[in-house]
Amino acid sequence: MISTRMIAIAVFGFAQITLPALAQNSTIPEDMGAPIVQGMCGGCHSLSGEIAGMEGPPLKGIVGRRSAAIEGFDYSDALRKLGIVWTPDNLKAFLTNPTKFAPGTKKIIALKNEDRLDEVIAYLARIQSTH
Numbered sequence: 001m002i003s004t005r006m007i008a009i010a011v012f013g014f015a016q017i018t019l020p021a022l023a024q025n026s027t028i029p030e031d032m033g034a035p036i037v038q039g040m041c042g043g044c045h046s047l048s049g050e051i052a053g054m055e056g057p058p059l060k061g062i063v064g065r066r067s068a069a070i071e072g073f074d075y076s077d078a079l080r081k082l083g084i085v086w087t088p089d090n091l092k093a094f095l096t097n098p099t100k101f102a103p104g105t106k107k108i109i110a111l112k113n114e115d116r117l118d119e120v121i122a123y124l125a126r127i128q129s130t131h
Contacts, residue, residue, distance in 0.1 A: 033123025036116055040109060047127060056107070062086050063125045078104035088121045095120065 037047070037059065044056035051058060057073045067082040068075040082102050084090050090101075095117060098107040111117055 033119035036120050037123050059124055060127055076106045078102040091121050092117050
């Protein structure tokens with residue numbers, strides 16, 4: 001069942017990915033992905049590592065983490081069975097089309113803008129130990 005919260009996050013996320021690109025070069029400024037992650041992901045995912053009250057697992061430390069690795073979080077069967085490491089390539093594939101990458105996942109929000117994906121993944125890699 002899709003909650004009102006998930007719909008609101010999806011609508012806000014759609015607005016975020018349709019904004020004009022902030023940078024067109026291959027160098028991604030340090031905080032470039034922060035507004036996207038906070039806007040699209042922050043309603044369901046913690047950036048600090050907390051799991052209490054969150055619909056999605058924490059994003060801090062996601063790059064390099066095994067799928068479904070956070071103890072105490074209620075992952076979908078799809079993510080528990082996935083058995084991968086969240087590399088930048090795996091994150092890109094998942095974020096582009098979550099239900100294709102992991103059929104049965106609870107994640108319904110996709111990010112298809114290539115520049116935005118790179119910004120988000122770069123930001124997630126940076127918050128490994130800084131937040």
